[in-house]
Amino acid sequence: MFKLASKAIEIAGKHGADFGDIRIVEARTQTVAMKNGELGGLDDQTTLGYGVRVLYKGAWGFASGSVMTERGVADTALKAIAIAKASRLLMAVPVRLAPEPAYTDIWQTPFLKDPFLVPVEDKLAILSRADALMRKSKKVRVTSSEMNFFREHQWHMTTEGSRIEQVLLHSGASMTATAVENGQSQLRGYPCSHGGQTLSGGWEIIEAMNLEDHAQRVGEEAAALLSAPVCPAGTRDLIISGNQMALQIHESVGHASELDRVLGYEESYAGSSFATTEKLGKFRYGSPIVNIVADATLPGGLATAGYDDDGVKAQRWHIVKEGVLSGYMTNREFCGRIGQKRSWGCSRADGYSNIPITRICNLSLMPGSSSTAELVAGIKDGVMMENNVSWSIDQKRLNFQFGCEIGWLIKNGKKGRMVKNPTYQGITPEFWGSCDAIAGPAEWRLWGVANCGKGQPGQRAMMCHGSSPARFRKVKIGVHG
Amino acid sequence: MKNIETVLKKIFKLAGRVQCEVLVDHKDWALTRFADNVISQNVASNAVNYSVRLLDDGRSAKVSFNQDSDEALKKALCSGLEILKKQKKDPALLPLPKTRPLPAGQNLYFKETAALEPAWRAERAGELARACKRAGQVACGTVENGSTELIVANSLGLLARYRDSSAAYSVTVRDRDGFGWAERTAFDADDIPFAELNETARRKAAASRNPKEAKPGRYTVVLEPQAASDLLAYLCVYGFGGQLYADGRSFACGKLGKQVLSPLLTIEDNALDGGAPGLPFDFEGQPRSRVTLIEGGVLKSPVHDRKTAKKCKTASTGHALPQPSYMGPIPLNLSVKPGRGTLADLIKGTERGVLVTQFHYTNLLKAQTVEMTGMTRNGTFMIENGRVTHPVKNFRFTQNMVEAFKNLSAVGGDAVPVGGWGLMSCPPMRLDNFNFSSSTKF
Structure with a gap:
């Protein structure tokens, strides 16, 4: 060839x-x-x-x-x-x-x-x-x-x-x-x-x-x-588990940190990002326990390869470190705009017929030291939700709404009744800022996103997001039309 | 496509006694993308894809490929035939359809549009970018053109061919913290009013600067055609898709012939001679029918392919997607019956409401009531006492669409073609009591 x-x-x-x-x-x-x-x-x-x-x-x-x-x-x-x-x-x-x-x-x-x-x-x-x-x-x-x-x-x-x-x-x-x-x-x-x-x-x-x-x-x-009863509306504590955590990372951190979007090159379609370049190294994206790492070398990851489609060798780096915006998804064309001498290697194309564009790498929330049992025990009035069914976020990646397959009410530290149609809304940095506990490495697992769409013409890319269940305080829950 | 008949003959010969259906899709297409007032991506693609479905005594398999050398065809068909042998019989599997007379449809191929060069696309982008630069605005968008040819053929002698050209122009203009947007899609590039679209997007961007916060809640909304079509596409696909209907998962189940929506709403699926024309046959080569989905708010009929028609004991309306299809048949050429008046008239008749240019990232929450969520984008304005008073920060809606279109209070008279799930001819509309569940920071 x-x-x-x-x-x-x-x-x-x-x-x-x-x-x-x-x-x-x-x-x-x-x-x-x-x-x-x-x-x-x-x-x-x-x-x-x-x-x-x-x-x-x-x-x-x-x-x-x-x-x-x-x-x-x-x-x-x-x-x-x-x-x-x-x-x-x-x-x-x-x-x-x-x-x-x-x-x-x-x-x-x-x-x-x-x-x-x-x-x-x-x-x-x-x-x-x-x-x-x-x-x-x-x-x-x-x-x-x-x-x-x-x-x-x-x-x-x-x-x-x-x-x-x-x-x-x-x-x-x-x-x-x-x-x-x-x-x-x-x-x-x-x-x-x-x-x-x-x-x-x-x-x-x-x-x-x-x-x-x-x-x-x-x-x-x-x-x-x-x-089951419909998930009740109100402001409550939330535990996210299953692949919903993957979608939360994907939509509110992954796309928001694509440098081409940040610089305005996706404005005509998917939009831009609130995580603008002057915020790099300073902006509080989440609470200090939030560490989110991009990794093209991650075993099992769908974005794992030896090289990206710019010919850049696979690497690992922080996007959010101890709650602070610390990096972007970059390619060889745009990385110089933020003073970066070498691309992180996020340029990928869908099949043979598309031009490489900046894509989300494998991106994971690093495990904490808690457990799901401890997360539940720390909630007086809340909901645990699992597995995504619906997702939507604004074009700067701030206001989001997610719907999940299933939820369980939590009362006084105990997981209780199953509820249907659970949804929640939030604003990205406020939401990640409310994260006060993350389950540990024993519960950490990798979830694949096999259908991420971006670009004009539309391209599909695949990546993984690793996480363990995490707890968020005072979230707007149960939004129905 | 040159020599396509020869390739089809070879495929049928390799299939032998097994029933064989072939879809051939040839797309020759180019797109120029611009951002920050410069061309940022400029691409072209020319691809032929073959999809071959094999059926034998209740068993089926599908192979798809893009190489048509003798060796490639033999490899693909042998693989398909081998897979075919290893299945259980499916008694519900329908044999391939025979040839039926097909409607002519409209001429939707314009060779000048198909052949437009990259310099033409660069010039279209340049006209807007230069004007924006002079005014301190930023232009982003796409200019695209090309042609598509689709062939459906089967070993029972069915052969259906379709060809169209396409052009599309989509622009987003940023003016500091203001955004404006305009878009048009056409079969003939001469039908795209470039200057008018540029003016609309630029004017809207300037007018939407310094948006004020507005409280989420129930509002009357005036929806420009793109915004209205986004919601209606979900209503029609999830309400009138034959598979969801047959599964008992559509809001239309048990309600055909009943007044469920506003009397102002009439929608038909019409690929043949409506305002949203297209393929005059479906992906099994069956003739597309004109189907009235909603007439004066009364639910009339879902669309069917042969499989869902059999399940519902009715006739196919010719809406099959490539088989087998998880989604089942869906309407893709929707025409909304226009009412009266202009967008300005709809605004004038609104005491207090919100004007929405476009929705962003819409998604389904519940299929049965077509409950959806999404954001407003690229120009959201407050209407007070019949006039637009100021821009507002974008809202998120969470709304049941069956209820929303019960509350349709006005339909404008000017329908325009809007792209989405397929093509829709859609006028502006006004809905009362629409639920904005939260707002964002810009």
């Missing part, structure tokens, strides 16, 4: 590009799904193509193609150069990339068992048994379960001399039960809804989920939610 790739590098050089690169990407996605006891889908998808990026006299051009010949690559590279020339028609300061050594390397996601070699009938058998167990509850009207496997083989070559080959492997699964009665429906999922839990690695990730062990409970809880 590098021989084919070299054609684009040759053309970029011949036409005087400041920088050029090509990413050839071969991707395979397999989805196996059950719905209501029947096959919901069995899809095996493969794509092969390349994206050529050119920086010509300080202006960007990008084109993608899938004709796997030297002529095809050459035509695409020339198109990228023509587009870069048009970009110069509306340019102020030429783009300069932060330096990064040239690498020749091969990197691969570690795994134990290749999920693509596991027979489809074995996958279907697990899903089928889980599906049947969920439907044991008579009020469950809709069941769905799914496994997803993704492998991406990348060949990245730059005019600076990098030749990086990477193979990324992700595996995930989910199941949900929807109970319906009298025009009302309630959903419960495991490990979570929204496409479920995905991590980097192989079939061992699916085995560790033990889907069948949880299926009957999932169905029963969906049915039980139908007759």
Whole structure:
């Protein structure tokens, strides 16, 4: 593949590009799904193509193609150069990339068992048994379960001399039960809804989920939610557990710390950020126990790789340290704007046909020293919520509202009755500022976000967020329309 | 697409006696993105994707790929056929449909629009950016154009082809702490009023500077078309999608023929000759029908594909998504019947309310009542005694949409095409007693 790739590098050089690169990407996605006891889908998808990026006299051009010949690559590279020339028609300061050594390397996601070699009938058998167990509850009207496997083989070559080959492997699964009665429906999922839990690695990730062990409970809880009281409205203490913590980190810290957004380059679509650059190193983002760390080297992380799509080696750094804003997600184009000499390596593209943009890395709330039992014991009047079903946040990442699958009232230090439709609202720094306890390392786990959308044209990226349950004081809870 | 018939023949031959459905999607498309008054991203993509569904005696499998060499086709089809063998039979699986006469639809392909060059897009962006720079404003947005071709074919002889061109212009202008926005999508780039959109976004940004705090609570809201369409898309998809209806999860269940919403609200799904045209057949190659969803507030009919139609003992309306579909059939070409008057007239008739340019990050909370949340964005203004008095900081709404559209008190006369789930032709509207549950800091 590098021989084919070299054609684009040759053309970029011949036409005087400041920088050029090509990413050839071969991707395979397999989805196996059950719905209501029947096959919901069995899809095996493969794509092969390349994206050529050119920086010509300080202006960007990008084109993608899938004709796997030297002529095809050459035509695409020339198109990228023509587009870069048009970009110069509306340019102020030429783009300069932060330096990064040239690498020749091969990197691969570690795994134990290749999920693509596991027979489809074995996958279907697990899903089928889980599906049947969920439907044991008579009020469950809709069941769905799914496994997803993704492998991406990348060949990245730059005019600076990098030749990086990477193979990324992700595996995930989910199941949900929807109970319906009298025009009302309630959903419960495991490990979570929204496409479920995905991590980097192989079939061992699916085995560790033990889907069948949880299926009957999932169905029963969906049915039980139908007759549970609605989460009461009011200002109460809140414990967030399950994958809801991942969404809280993702939306209110992850996107807010993407430097391209902070500088206004996403204004036309997803918005900007309240976490502006003059706040770096000073702004109180949360209470002193809040430490939030980005890490492209994290085992199991969906954003874990050897290198990003700018060819920058994987790193680990703080976004929030002891409650203070301490860093951003950066790429080689923008990191110099905040005086950073080297990018943190957050530039990633969706497949072969998209230009790399700044994406959230794996981003985790570091564990505290408490436990869920202690968090509960410290609440007089509160709610514990688990697993996200709905999310919304303003375009500066300040005002948010989340809805969860399930909640439990906490009274006088004891977890009590189940409640349905739990929601909460907050303002990001005030909310993180109210965090007064975080469970310890024993309860810390990684949650995958496999469908993060950003950019125009829209791109999907995957990342993980690690956390243990955490407690927040005086939160606006139970907002209903 | 050159030689597509040859590729289809090869696929059907490789499938052998197994029923085979092929979707071919060719997208040749480019987008210029600008921010901070300069071009920030400039991209082009040309991609053909094949999706092949195989059916045999109650079993099905799907393979998708983008390479069409003989070797690639053989590898993909062999893989699909191998997967197919290893399943249990699904007695509910429908065989492939036969050819049915298809409506012609409108001509939505304009070759000049499809062929527009990056210099043209740069010039469109430049016109706004230069004006903004002179005025101390900041322009952000996108200019895009391209073409799409879709083919649905199956081994029973069905062959349906569709082609369109598209252009879209979306602009956000920042004026210190004020924001303004305007957008238009069209099949023919000549239908985009660039200067008018630029003027709207710039004027709105200047007018929304120094927003005042306003208390959350119940307000009358005047919604510009984009804001109204955002809410209506959820109402129609979650109310009139055939799968949710068949599962008993739609607010329309048991209420067809009943007055549930405001008498001012009439909506149809019409890909053929309405204000939001598109694909005249569905993703199984079945003819799209014109379906009235709501007429004078009375719930009329959901949309169906063959599967949900069978479950509901009715006929398909030709709204299948690519199969198998978890979501099921949904309306994608909605036209809201215009009322009377302009946006200015709606404002004039409002004693106290909030004018909303756009909603941001809307999401569903409860499917049965279409309870939603989201933020206002890019120009939110207080209306007092029939006129816009001042900008206000953005609100979050948390609102049941069935109730919201019961409280529809006026529909404007000028519908414009708005992009979203599909395409919607939507006028401005006024809703009473709309719930803003909190506000933000800007």
